[in-house]
Amino acid sequence: MAALIEEAGRFYSYYNLIYLGKAFLFTILLSFAGCGIGFVLGAGLAVMRHPRIVSFAPLRWFALLYVELFRRIPFLVLLMVVFFAFQLAGADVTMFTVAATTVALSASAFSAENVRAGLESIHPNQWDAAEAMNMGGLTALRRVVLPQSWRVIIPPSMTYSVGLVKATSIASQIGVLELTYAAKILNQKGFSAALCFGTILVLYFCLCYPLNLFATSLEKRLAPSRNR
Amino acid sequence: MSYTLQFGQVTPYLGYLAGGAWLALQLAAIAFVLGWAIGLGCASTLHYGPRWARWPIRAYVVFFLNTPLLVQIFFLYFALPDWGILLGSFQAVVLGMSLNAGAYLTEIQRAGFNSIRQAEVEAAETLGFTRVQSIRYVVLPHILKVLFPPLSNQYIILTMTTSIAAIFGVEELTGRTYNINAQTFRSLEIFSIAALYYVVLTLIASAALYAVGRYFFRIKRSPF
Incomplete structure (x- = not known):
């Protein structure tokens, strides 16, 4: 333990802190970019899967399969x-793009489920009422269903983005x-694993x-609210 | 750069990959059982235990819920040897996954305990049930029905999480995929096949758990 405290002085040097701070920013950027794109894609998929909006069945099956x-x-x-798919396509992209694409793909599938749950929380009568007012599927979605369902959509989406x-x-x-x-690199530079991984555990926690x-x-x- | 997909070169390895899938299922089962035991212990202590025992459990749950599993296992695998605790890669992965799952399962089971209504227990008492009988016939059926869907969901998630074991050299589904990739260099082919294995694996697990839930607990919710 004493050795660890002695080492901590060297570990938390100026350049290591800059390095960790930069890595921390990239973690945030990666999550935000991925979640943002993923949520938009997911919302699109959920809308595509809804029989009240899309009447063309193969499109709904595609969304379900995806x-x-x-x-x-x-x-x-x-x-x-x-x-490897980027490699196959011959696209020369940064590793960050690859990772962000993966996060977005994964997020889109899960957000689609969250949004679908939100849309399904609205009673079918509301769709009927909107139809009776001569609204199309998308208009009903925008003016009637979404204003009521976003409160069901947002909390699980937040929890999922932490994941x-x-x-x-x-x-x-x-x-x-x-x-x-960054922690792996610092560990390979000779700093003890307890310090490297312990520090980033705390940063992730923060x-x-x-x-x-x-x-x-x-x-x-x-x-x-209970009454709808 | 031209690359043509050649699935023919990886087909001889499909059986080897299936063996990895079996190991992944075992890993998930071990981690789930251990995590469930940890979760049951922690949740019942939170609900019935002494006040001083609560905050260490809360700290454990909050810490493990808010840090990545990968880094937790990194810590167990690389940092614990400093204090003389040497874990093999399989042990480190199982321990990390169990502790992580334990935190999630504590949260889930705590919700289950909270759903027991005092009136229910009192009603059972009025009908002359003994304590064991009231747990067996009133509390348990209720709590199992509430807990079954989130628990089975957690099991599916655990099955997918086992892929992290590959990073530590455990030869489960993803680990064996790495091996085949190193032998054949048919990367995209073998990784997409591995992805399909996971899809099939979790679909089977979902269907089986749905059947169990429907038969034993009369849960009508569709898993899809």
Whole structure:
């Protein structure tokens, strides 16, 4: 333990802190970019899967297949598939793009489920009423269903994005400079593993815990009223 | 750069990969059982235990819920030897996954304990049930019905998480995929096949758990 404290002085040097800070920013950037794109894609998929909006059945089947497929592939395997698929396409992209694409693909499938749950929380009578007012599927979605369902959609999506922040640690496997990769590099430079990985555990905690608290408070505040 | 997909070169390895899938299922089962035991212990202590025992459990749950599993296992695998605790890669992965699953399962089972209503237990008492009988006939059927869907969900998630074991050199489904990749260099082919294995594996698990839930607990919710 004493050796660890003695080493901590050298470990928390100026350049190491800069390095860790940069890695921390990349973890945040990766999660945000991935979650943002993924959520938009997922919302699109959920809308595509809804029989009240899309009457063309093969399109709905495609959305179902997409969601069920990508929801069931582990992040690490998906990362490898995306990595080699970019290679196959001959696209010269950075590792960050590969990782962000993976996060977005994974997030889109899970957000699609969250959004679908939100859309299904609205009573079918509301769709009928909107139809009676001569609204089309998309208009009804925008003016009637979405204003009521977003409070069911947001809390689980927040909780899920915390999970994605944690999943980005796997992106270290292809060499994206984020927290886990930075810790591995520092460890290989000779700093003790307890210090390297302990530090990033704390950093991940500082990122995820407030997000989780926020998600919980949203869940309490946005709880839908019982009467609809 | 031209690359043509050649699935023919990897087909001889499909059986070897299936063996990895079997190991992944075992890994998930071990981690689930251990995590479930940890979760049951922690959740019942939170609910019935002494006040001083609560905050260490809360700290454990909050810490493990908010940090990545990969880094937790890294810590167990690389940092614990400094204090003289040497774990093999399989042991480190199982320990990490169990502790991580334990935190999630504590949260889930705590919700289950909270769903027991005092009136229910009192009603059983009024009908002359003994304590064991009231647990067996009133509390348990209720709590199992509430807990079964999130527990089975957690099992599916655990099956997918086992892929992390490959990073530590455990030869389960993903680990064996790495091996085949190193031998054949048919990367995209073998990794997409591995992805399909995971899809099939979790689909089978979902269907089986759905059947169990429907038969034993009368849960009508569709898993898809």
